[in-house]
Amino acid sequence: MKAIVLVVAAAGMLASGPGYAQTGADVVKARGCLNCHEPDKKKVGSSFKDIAAKYKGDKGAAAKLIEKLKEGKGHMKATASDAELKAAVGYVLSTK
Numbered sequence: 001m002k003a004i005v006l007v008v009a010a011a012g013m014l015a016s017g018p019g020y021a022q023t024g025a026d027v028v029k030a031r032g033c034l035n036c037h038e039p040d041k042k043k044v045g046s047s048f049k050d051i052a053a054k055y056k057g058d059k060g061a062a063a064k065l066i067e068k069l070k071e072g073k074g075h076m077k078a079t080a081s082d083a084e085l086k087a088a089v090g091y092v093l094s095t096k
């Protein structure tokens with residue numbers, strides 16, 4: 001758990017560093033997430049809206065999902081940096 005918190009903290013620092021301009025919406029496009037997901041329609045995977053609804057009220061959701069995508073556990077491994085994953089997951093979880 002501690003490690004996950006550290007990862008998220010590190011990603012946060014990267015996100016605020018110079019040269020970081022990508023929003024979550026950019027990342028899901030650039031990293032191919034949209035090949036399998038759509039914001040409001042089920043495709044290969046659930047819509048971002050449904051995923052956000054599923055994790056509503058779960059404070060640990062972002063850290064859990066970042067870890068899942070990073071390690072390729074229960075999801076295909078995402079080829080994206082920690083900062084990108086943080087932005088992407090934040091975007092997914094905020095989809096309404």
Ligand code: HEC
Pocket residue numbers: 028031032033034035036037044045046047051054065068069075076078079080088089092
């Ligand atoms: C090859 C197809 C594919 C790609 C590419 C893909 N996903 Fe998924 N994703 C799935 C499937 C299938 C599931 C599992 C079923 C579901 O929850 O919809 C899933 C589930 C998820 C979940 C929910 C996991 C859970 O535990 O509820 C998140 C969040 C997610 N994907 C984010 C992403 C992000 C971010 C990317 C881009 C880095 C991405 N996905 C790229 C197919 C894909």
